[in-house]
Each structure stands twice: as C-alpha cells, then as structure tokens.
Amino acid sequence: MRLPPTAPELDAGEIAARLSDGLGDGLVETVIARGQVTARVRPDAWVDAARFVKTDDSLRCTFFSWLSAIHWIEADEGLGNSELSDAAEEADAAEPAEPAEPADAAEEAGFQPYPASHEPGTYAQPQGNLFQVLAHASSPMRGVSVTLKTELPEESPKIASIAEVFAGANWHERECHEMFGIEFDGHPDLSRLYLPEDFEGHPLLKSFPLGAREIKPWPGNVDVEAIPPEIEARLDAEFGGGSSGGDSE
Amino acid sequence: MTIWIEVAVKTLALLLMIPLAALALGYSELKIMAHMQSRVGPMEAGKFHGWAQLIADGLKFIQKEDVIPEAADRSVFALAPVLSLISAFLVFAVVPFGSGQRFWFFNLDIGLFYALAVSAISVLGVLMAGWSSANKYSLMGGLRAAAQLMAYELPLVLAAVAVVIQAGTMSLVGIVEAQANFSILGIPVPYVVPQFAGFVIFVIASVAELSRTPFDMPMAESELITGPLTEYTGFRFLFFFMAEYAGMFALSAIAATIYLGGYWLPGVPDNIAPAVGPVALVAKTGLIAFFLIWIRSTYPRLREDQLQKFAWKVLIPISLVNILVTSIAVVFVSDVQG
Amino acid sequence: MSTAGDLAESVRAAAHAADARVSVDIDTGDMKLNIGPQHPATHGVLRLVVELDGEKVKSVKPVIGYMHRGYEKLVEVRDYPQVTTLINRIDWVSGFCNEIPFILGAEKLLEIEAPPRATYLRTLLCEMQRIASHLVFFSAYPLEVGAMTPMFFAFRERERVLDVLESVTGGRFHPNFNRVGGLFKDIPATFRSECAETMDAVRNVCGELDNLIVGNEIFMERTVGVGVLPPEIALDYGVSGPNLRATGVAEDIRKTSPYLAYDQVNFDIPTGENGDCFDRAKIRLREIIESTYIIDQLLDSLPSGPVMAKVPKVIKVPEGEIYVKGENPRGEMGYYIVSKGGGTPYRVKIRSGSFSNISCLEYLLDGVLVPDIIAILGSLDFVLGDVDR
Incomplete structure (x- = not known):
C-alpha cells in the first residue's frame, strides 16, 4: 500500500500554454519562476481567469488556496527597517531612472505597472506605487497549481470579487479588504474579519506605521548585543564566515 | 421517652450520612477514575493518598463569595440547591441497613414507590436552577434535564414494578426478606438473577436520572458549561455537589436493596446478621457505584435526541416485556407451588 | 368566608382563565446564543453567533480575530532568521512544521540547499510534531463529546514525543530549530533509541485510542453522519489536511508535491469516505500510525554529514517571489x-x-443541533492562532 509519490501531471510549460490558450486577451503574461506558474491577468479579466482555472478540463484547479495582495511602493520608507536593509537602498540607487508613475500619465495612457522595457515572461517587480492582488489555486492529487496576479492602482483600488467562483475567497477577500483597503465588487459581506469595528487605517499598507518600531527603531543592532568575539570566531570556523551579502549572485 | 431518643439519634445519623456518603463516593470517584486514567489523583491533602482532598474542597467552597447574578430570580435560585439535597436526604430515610427496626429510619409500606418519587425531586432542583439563573446555557441545561427525567423515570419505575410483582410488596424491607426466601433450584439468589433485564434497565435509568456520563447532556461541560450549575458558586455549588454524590449513593443503595438483596447475605448465622447487614449493604452499594464510575470514565455522552430515542424505543419496551414475563412467571410458579 | 356567590365567581374566573390559556398564542421566538469567545469548546477565542430555534441552529456566524497578532506585518520588520521565532507561534501545536515552508522558501530564493542529513532530520521532526499534534486532537475531541479518559492516554504519549523533540531542539512548543541552510545542531547520541521506543509507545496508544474512541459505540453514534462535508465544497472553501482527506480526496502535499525527504519514504495517505466527523477522527488516528512508520524509515536511512550548509552570516535574499x-x-x-x-x-x-x-x-453548522456544533467544531481540529495569525 505504501507507495512512492507520483510526478505532477502537467509541467510548468504545459500549464502556461494552457493558460495562454484559455485566457486570451485577458492574460498579460505568464511567468515561470522556480518552477511556479504565475499568470498576470488584466483586472477586468480577474473573475474569468479564476473561473477558467477552476473549470478548465486540463487544469482543474478546484482547490482554493489563498487570496492576498502586495502593496508595492517605490521607496522602502515607513517600514522602520530601512536602516538594516541597505540592499533596499542599493535597489533604490540602482533604479534612479524610474521615478513614481506620474499621475496624469496613469490617467491618460491607462495604468502602467511595468515599464515598457519589461520583457513578458520574465520575473520583474512592478514600478511605482500600486497593489498587486494574488490568488492561488491548485488541483488536488495532481500537483498542478497556478497563481493569478493582477495590478490595481494605489488610489481607490477596486476589483471584482471571486467569492462566487471560490467560496473560500470570501474570508480572504474580507481580510484583504481591511488590511489593504481594496474593494471587492460583488462580495456578499465585506465586514471586518480580524480588526475591531472602530479600527482606523489599513495595517498592511506600507504607509501604516508599526507602533512598536516607531517607539524603538529596529535595525537589530540597537537592542541586540554584538556577538562576542570568541563566538564569532567559532561561527567563522564552523560556517566558513562568508562575507555579508556575498551570496546574492 | 426512648422513642424520642431513638428519633433524635436516627435523625442525626441521617444528617451525617449525606455528607459522609458524598465524601466517600466523591473521593472514590477521584481515585478510581485517576487510576483508570493512568494518573494518581489527589495525593497531598491529609498526607495519606489525599484522603482529605474533598474536605479541603468543601472548606474552600464555604469560604467563597456567594454570587447571585443580578438578573436571577433570587428566591428560586437560593431554593434550588436545597431542594436537590433534600431529595437525596429523603431517599435515605427508607433504605434498610439491616434486619430489625434499629437499622431503618422508616419502613414504609410503599417504600420503593416513595424512594423513586422523592429521588425525582432532585431534577426539579436542577430545573429551578436552570430557570432562575437567567443564563441561556443554564436554561437549556434545565430543560434538557426535565426532558431527560420524563424519559428515564418511566423505565426506572417500570423496572422496579417487576420487582414489586415478584416480591409481592412495595416495602423495601419486605423486598429484602422476599429475596432471602427466594431460590432457584435450591440455590438462594437475589433478584438480580431472575430480574437481570430489569436490573440493567434500572442501573441505566439511574445513570440518566443522576445526569452522569453518558447521559450528562444537561450538564455537558464542554458545551453548556455544566448547564444549570453555571452560575452557582460557593456553598450553593457545594450543595449541588453533595446532592449529586448523595443521590448516586442513594440510588445505588436502592438498586442494591431491590436487586442484590440489600443487607441480606446468604448463609450468615442469625446472631451476627445484624452486624453484617450494614456492611453488606454498603459493599453492594459500592459495587454498583463503582460500575457507575467505570461507565463514566469509558463513554462519551449521548446527544439529547439519541438518549430520548434510547429511552422510548429500547428501555421502555424492554421493561414492559419484563413486567409481562415476570407476571406470567409469578402466576405460573404460585400455581405450581400452590 | 366562602359564600355561594364567591364560589360562582371563582368558578367563572377559573373558566375564563382556562379559556384564556387556550387562546394564548405562545411566543416562540428564536434565541440568539453567543458561543464564545470564552467557551471551552471553541479552542480559545472563536466566537459563534448562533440563532437557535429550540436546539436547532437556524443560522450561524463565526466571528474571528480575537487573537489576531498581525504576523504578516511583523515579519516585514524582521530579518529571515528572526521570522522563524514568530511563525513558530502561528499554530503553536505544531511549531516545527510551521517553520519548514518558510525556511524552504528562503532557501529556494537564496539558492542554498540544506545538507541531506538536515533534510532528513527536518522530515523526521516534522512527523514527530504531526504525531504530537494529532495526539492533542485525540485528547481534546473526546473531551468535547464527553469522554474524559482518552485525553490522559493521548497526553501521556504526547509527553514522550515532546520529550524527544525537546531533547533535540530544546523547545517543547516552539522549537525554533530551523536555520536558513539547515538545522541549529545535530541530534543527541541517545536520540535513535529514544525515538524508536517512543514510536512503539505511540503505536501502542493508537491501539488504545482505537478501542476507546474510534471503536466506541456512543462515539460513533455522536459522529457518524454528523457534519458531512462533500469533497467539492471542501475544495471550494480551501479545506485541507485531514479534513479534506476525510472527504475522500487523497490530496497530501507530502505526496503530490513532495518537499523535504518525503519522496524518499513510502507511506500511505489514509482517506475517508463520508467526510463526517467520524472520518475526520479516524483518519487522524491512521495518520499517526503512518507517521511512526515514516519516522522508522527515516531513522534507518539517516545520512551522515553536516546539518548546516555554508551560509553567510548576514542573510540577504535576492529579489523574487515564491510560494512554498x-x-x-x-x-x-x-x-x-x-x-x-x-x-x-x-x-x-x-x-x-x-x-x-x-x-x-457556515455551511457545516446549518441546521444542526447544539451538541453537534461542538462535535463538528472539535472534529475540524483548528487552532485559533492558526486562524487569526
């Protein structure tokens, strides 16, 4: 009875091909990174994409895993941790040519989360201040899973609810609504899930300050003692003492 | 004059017996369940195997603040625990602890009928507690208790009716004496042998009447948070606690009397019988009480509708058949003998 | 005192009262009951706002969030090694398992691979945590349906499992033992024998639990056919783990998208047929037994070598996104x-x-009886920390 595992029924390429067949114009691009398939779709194709992923005969992603959002901001401020992540500063320094999306441009030419130079099918992070909504579904017993992704502008983010397609999205959308302030059109009841009724603000926005960090900034080296030299020497001996940051290719 | 001394002594003994029975049974339950559950139970209070644990608990209850919820019906709330305790108290009055007038408080001609009737009063106390607490959980528990009483009082009485038919008397002393004269194929046996079905029904119905697992839906601490007792604290809770164990002792004693021969043991010479009688009864009562404890630590609890179904569809028909068979057998036997 | 007139008057009054009693329309409104946030059966601070018609549930609204600790916000201001400490506490009954996906995700982004010995040990400790967690289910669930004894049996063996976990990680609830790139340290010398002994004890107690609970008539009466979850509904809501497998869907991430060393061991995925409370309990018992066999296999084939890969002292993860x-x-x-x-x-x-x-x-509790609410809640085996995060 005790059997070894079976390989996934579809590999990433097949999933991607199926997605581009089925989603048509709604699909912006399909990114395969580290073996995982992410389909970026247009916001207006969000519900259709979810329904396609669920009902398509070869994908059959009937298992709803989660739905959430990412708040992308240009600068890594208001986080309280910018002191530590000098990499963030490096990132800022590396992309000085990309200032925040001009508001009028967004209004005129439509919302452009990625620069024109972005090559479809490769992983990149969006520019400017915006929301990315993600949903993940997988196909039970077959090892097939898909992440759907779409971009929303930072001002009055609004998207259709997929609670009709996946019943499980109901609570995830409520959470997303209170945490990011994203409106889900057609959701049966967007009441508070976690937060008290009188809570102000949306905690997972990058602009939302984390109280504890406001009182005591945390770069780690303020309230943490330095590693004693003898232990540091031992660690160096044990783990080879790689230079900091030397690993990022 | 002597009659008054006798009454005084007996009343005092009766008053003492309630807390004593509650303490003894409560402690045995703590220890027996602990050992069934691979733990040791209380070990500290009183040094020797925690014998004083329940006394300490009782003292603690008495010291606690007496809290009555603001919305509660105060007089009913206060009366309920007393009523529960009185019911157990009244049952004790008719249990014969030995042969001879010294060993019973009260030999009623309708002793069995009386015992079953007053033991049902305890549920009234529970219902009153549930109603007066002004708590939704308590109310639900109280109603469940009432429904359960209606369902299980019937098989309890019907099972006892068969015994009454066989013994030809309702007096508990009379039933014990009838068992002393009863034998099958020359072997003296108590009524548990001919009335085995009745005995099982009686014990099951007693468990339900006492609201103990698996029939503890009215109390159900994991859903109704001990139901009617939710709002009780301090000595009022102590009353309920004592009533529970005293009631358990009383019903076990009734079962031991009518099915296991009570104070009577076969082959005991007359001159030591008075001394053996109370010991025999307590031992038989303990046996039944042990069985109740064993059931409690084995089974989950039945749902309210399931235990109703069990009472009406299983226990009551069986007990009716039992009465029928007993009646036929009694007529048949007396014909043969007569 | 009483005259004929009085008597006639009182007879009339009584008759009137009897009439009135007949014509009184008894108001049978619904009762609104708050189960929780402080209630013994809600495993902490879940709150159910229930509308009851007698004992029957007319509608139910679960209210969560009483334990929301904002972990998603907090991890944004912690570096990767520190995050492990936090995520240990999401589901505190299976702290070690919580660490694994995050650490694996960080490792994948960094393109570091933990040494095989570390991977095997992670798998082993994960399974041990699963046993401990399922044993908690077998102590809490019987208690909820009214059986007291199984709790002590299950906790007795869970204690042994936690002792073994503690001897390795130093922590009983929050091991915090994983590092990006491997494990904090190797297992102690006595681990093998202790582990094997404990697994025997666990298999033993599974037999006892099988007798006491799964094979118990009253337990079956309470759980068979109660809280039936059809597979399509379960998938739609994202119900996973033993609750999903109880519906008959043999989805197990250890099998369908293997991680750690799960592709190196053979094990069975127990599935149920009806998706009721009984199946959910039965499956967990069988999963415990499967886990003990997984641990046996891993112990037999445990590779030697280091438990920590070469990792920079300050971990900086390159740009990327990953779901693990x-x-x-x-x-x-x-x-x-x-x-x-x-x-x-x-x-x-x-x-x-x-x-x-x-x-x-909301789907499961529609139209059930009050005692079934408790039976269904318990069978889902949730931890409020895991719900509220």
Whole structure:
C-alpha cells in the first residue's frame, strides 16, 4: 500500500500554454519562476481567469488556496527597517531612472505597472506605487497549481470579487479588504474579519506605521548585543564566515 | 421517652450520612477514575493518598463569595440547591441497613414507590436552577434535564414494578426478606438473577436520572458549561455537589436493596446478621457505584435526541416485556407451588 | 368566608382563565446564543453567533480575530532568521512544521540547499510534531463529546514525543530549530533509541485510542453522519489536511508535491469516505500510525554529514517571489514570500490551514443541533492562532 509519490501531471510549460490558450486577451503574461506558474491577468479579466482555472478540463484547479495582495511602493520608507536593509537602498540607487508613475500619465495612457522595457515572461517587480492582488489555486492529487496576479492602482483600488467562483475567497477577500483597503465588487459581506469595528487605517499598507518600531527603531543592532568575539570566531570556523551579502549572485 | 431518643439519634445519623456518603463516593470517584486514567489523583491533602482532598474542597467552597447574578430570580435560585439535597436526604430515610427496626429510619409500606418519587425531586432542583439563573446555557441545561427525567423515570419505575410483582410488596424491607426466601433450584439468589433485564434497565435509568456520563447532556461541560450549575458558586455549588454524590449513593443503595438483596447475605448465622447487614449493604452499594464510575470514565455522552430515542424505543419496551414475563412467571410458579 | 356567590365567581374566573390559556398564542421566538469567545469548546477565542430555534441552529456566524497578532506585518520588520521565532507561534501545536515552508522558501530564493542529513532530520521532526499534534486532537475531541479518559492516554504519549523533540531542539512548543541552510545542531547520541521506543509507545496508544474512541459505540453514534462535508465544497472553501482527506480526496502535499525527504519514504495517505466527523477522527488516528512508520524509515536511512550548509552570516535574499507550502497537521501551510533584495522579506502572505478549514463553518453548522456544533467544531481540529495569525 505504501507507495512512492507520483510526478505532477502537467509541467510548468504545459500549464502556461494552457493558460495562454484559455485566457486570451485577458492574460498579460505568464511567468515561470522556480518552477511556479504565475499568470498576470488584466483586472477586468480577474473573475474569468479564476473561473477558467477552476473549470478548465486540463487544469482543474478546484482547490482554493489563498487570496492576498502586495502593496508595492517605490521607496522602502515607513517600514522602520530601512536602516538594516541597505540592499533596499542599493535597489533604490540602482533604479534612479524610474521615478513614481506620474499621475496624469496613469490617467491618460491607462495604468502602467511595468515599464515598457519589461520583457513578458520574465520575473520583474512592478514600478511605482500600486497593489498587486494574488490568488492561488491548485488541483488536488495532481500537483498542478497556478497563481493569478493582477495590478490595481494605489488610489481607490477596486476589483471584482471571486467569492462566487471560490467560496473560500470570501474570508480572504474580507481580510484583504481591511488590511489593504481594496474593494471587492460583488462580495456578499465585506465586514471586518480580524480588526475591531472602530479600527482606523489599513495595517498592511506600507504607509501604516508599526507602533512598536516607531517607539524603538529596529535595525537589530540597537537592542541586540554584538556577538562576542570568541563566538564569532567559532561561527567563522564552523560556517566558513562568508562575507555579508556575498551570496546574492 | 426512648422513642424520642431513638428519633433524635436516627435523625442525626441521617444528617451525617449525606455528607459522609458524598465524601466517600466523591473521593472514590477521584481515585478510581485517576487510576483508570493512568494518573494518581489527589495525593497531598491529609498526607495519606489525599484522603482529605474533598474536605479541603468543601472548606474552600464555604469560604467563597456567594454570587447571585443580578438578573436571577433570587428566591428560586437560593431554593434550588436545597431542594436537590433534600431529595437525596429523603431517599435515605427508607433504605434498610439491616434486619430489625434499629437499622431503618422508616419502613414504609410503599417504600420503593416513595424512594423513586422523592429521588425525582432532585431534577426539579436542577430545573429551578436552570430557570432562575437567567443564563441561556443554564436554561437549556434545565430543560434538557426535565426532558431527560420524563424519559428515564418511566423505565426506572417500570423496572422496579417487576420487582414489586415478584416480591409481592412495595416495602423495601419486605423486598429484602422476599429475596432471602427466594431460590432457584435450591440455590438462594437475589433478584438480580431472575430480574437481570430489569436490573440493567434500572442501573441505566439511574445513570440518566443522576445526569452522569453518558447521559450528562444537561450538564455537558464542554458545551453548556455544566448547564444549570453555571452560575452557582460557593456553598450553593457545594450543595449541588453533595446532592449529586448523595443521590448516586442513594440510588445505588436502592438498586442494591431491590436487586442484590440489600443487607441480606446468604448463609450468615442469625446472631451476627445484624452486624453484617450494614456492611453488606454498603459493599453492594459500592459495587454498583463503582460500575457507575467505570461507565463514566469509558463513554462519551449521548446527544439529547439519541438518549430520548434510547429511552422510548429500547428501555421502555424492554421493561414492559419484563413486567409481562415476570407476571406470567409469578402466576405460573404460585400455581405450581400452590 | 366562602359564600355561594364567591364560589360562582371563582368558578367563572377559573373558566375564563382556562379559556384564556387556550387562546394564548405562545411566543416562540428564536434565541440568539453567543458561543464564545470564552467557551471551552471553541479552542480559545472563536466566537459563534448562533440563532437557535429550540436546539436547532437556524443560522450561524463565526466571528474571528480575537487573537489576531498581525504576523504578516511583523515579519516585514524582521530579518529571515528572526521570522522563524514568530511563525513558530502561528499554530503553536505544531511549531516545527510551521517553520519548514518558510525556511524552504528562503532557501529556494537564496539558492542554498540544506545538507541531506538536515533534510532528513527536518522530515523526521516534522512527523514527530504531526504525531504530537494529532495526539492533542485525540485528547481534546473526546473531551468535547464527553469522554474524559482518552485525553490522559493521548497526553501521556504526547509527553514522550515532546520529550524527544525537546531533547533535540530544546523547545517543547516552539522549537525554533530551523536555520536558513539547515538545522541549529545535530541530534543527541541517545536520540535513535529514544525515538524508536517512543514510536512503539505511540503505536501502542493508537491501539488504545482505537478501542476507546474510534471503536466506541456512543462515539460513533455522536459522529457518524454528523457534519458531512462533500469533497467539492471542501475544495471550494480551501479545506485541507485531514479534513479534506476525510472527504475522500487523497490530496497530501507530502505526496503530490513532495518537499523535504518525503519522496524518499513510502507511506500511505489514509482517506475517508463520508467526510463526517467520524472520518475526520479516524483518519487522524491512521495518520499517526503512518507517521511512526515514516519516522522508522527515516531513522534507518539517516545520512551522515553536516546539518548546516555554508551560509553567510548576514542573510540577504535576492529579489523574487515564491510560494512554498507544506502539509501541516492542520492542512496546507504556505508562505508567499516576496523579497525586494533585503535582509527582511518585503511581504509575506501566510496561508494557514485552520483559517480556510473553519471558513466552511457556515455551511457545516446549518441546521444542526447544539451538541453537534461542538462535535463538528472539535472534529475540524483548528487552532485559533492558526486562524487569526
């Protein structure tokens, strides 16, 4: 009875091909990174994409895993941790040519989360201040899973609810609504899930300050003692003492 | 004059017996369940195997603040625990602890009928507690208790009716004496042998009447948070606690009397019988009480509708058949003998 | 006192009262009952607002959030090694399993691979945590349906399992033992024998629990056919783990998308048929036994070598996004990690099993009786920390 595992029924390429067949114009691009398939779709194709992923005969992603959002901001401020992540500063320094999306441009030419130079099918992070909504579904017993992704502008983010397609999205959308302030059109009841009724603000926005960090900034080296030299020497001996940051290719 | 001394002594003994029975049974339950559950139970209070644990608990209850919820019906709330305790108290009055007038408080001609009737009063106390607490959980528990009483009082009485038919008397002393004269194929046996079905029904119905697992839906601490007792604290809770164990002792004693021969043991010479009688009864009562404890630590609890179904569809028909068979057998036997 | 007139008057009054009693329309309104947030059966601080008609549930609204600790926000200001400390506490009954997907995600983004010995030990400790967690189920659930004894049996053996976990990690609840690139240290010398002994004891207690609970008539009466969850509804709500497998769907991340060393061991995925409370309990018991066999296999084939890969002292994760999931005792536990290339994650979405598992409560509790609410809640085996995060 005790059997070894079976390989996934579809590999990433097949999933991607199926997605581009089925989603048509709604699909912006399909990114395969580290073996995982992410389909970026247009916001207006969000519900259709979810329904396609669920009902398509070869994908059959009937298992709803989660739905959430990412708040992308240009600068890594208001986080309280910018002191530590000098990499963030490096990132800022590396992309000085990309200032925040001009508001009028967004209004005129439509919302452009990625620069024109972005090559479809490769992983990149969006520019400017915006929301990315993600949903993940997988196909039970077959090892097939898909992440759907779409971009929303930072001002009055609004998207259709997929609670009709996946019943499980109901609570995830409520959470997303209170945490990011994203409106889900057609959701049966967007009441508070976690937060008290009188809570102000949306905690997972990058602009939302984390109280504890406001009182005591945390770069780690303020309230943490330095590693004693003898232990540091031992660690160096044990783990080879790689230079900091030397690993990022 | 002597009659008054006798009454005084007996009343005092009766008053003492309630807390004593509650303490003894409560402690045995703590220890027996602990050992069934691979733990040791209380070990500290009183040094020797925690014998004083329940006394300490009782003292603690008495010291606690007496809290009555603001919305509660105060007089009913206060009366309920007393009523529960009185019911157990009244049952004790008719249990014969030995042969001879010294060993019973009260030999009623309708002793069995009386015992079953007053033991049902305890549920009234529970219902009153549930109603007066002004708590939704308590109310639900109280109603469940009432429904359960209606369902299980019937098989309890019907099972006892068969015994009454066989013994030809309702007096508990009379039933014990009838068992002393009863034998099958020359072997003296108590009524548990001919009335085995009745005995099982009686014990099951007693468990339900006492609201103990698996029939503890009215109390159900994991859903109704001990139901009617939710709002009780301090000595009022102590009353309920004592009533529970005293009631358990009383019903076990009734079962031991009518099915296991009570104070009577076969082959005991007359001159030591008075001394053996109370010991025999307590031992038989303990046996039944042990069985109740064993059931409690084995089974989950039945749902309210399931235990109703069990009472009406299983226990009551069986007990009716039992009465029928007993009646036929009694007529048949007396014909043969007569 | 009494005259004929008085008597006639009182007879009339009595007759009138009898008439009135007949004509009185008894008001049978619904009762609104708040179960929780403080209630013994809600495993902490879940609150159910229930509308009752007698004992029957007319509608139910689960209210969560009483234990929301904002982990998704907190991890954004912690570096990767520190995050482990936090995520240990999401589902505190299976702390070690919580660490795994996050650490694996960080390792994948960094393109570091833990040494094989570390991978095997992680798998082993994960299974041990699963046993401990399922044993908690077998102590809490019988208690909820009214049986007291199994709790002590299950906790007795859980204690032994936790002792073994403690001898390795130093922690009973929050091991915090995983590091990016491996494990904090190797197992102690006595581990093998202790582990093997404990597994025997666990298999033993499974037999006892099988007799006491799964084979118990009254337990079956209470659970068979109660809280039936059809497979399509379960998938739709994202119900995962044993609750999903009880519906007959043989989805187990350890099998369908193997991580750690799960592709190196053979094991069975127990599935149920009806998706009722009884199946959910039965499956967990069989999973414990499967886990003991997994541990036996891993002990036999444990590779030697270091338990920590070469990792820089300050961990900075390159730009990227990844979703890594694992099969926790409570279902699919996953982390969507977004890195902007710093020492702290930019955003982490925590997908926890219990959250999705109880989101189907409105469906499951519709029209059941009050005692069944408790039976169904308990059978879902949720941890409020895992729900509220």
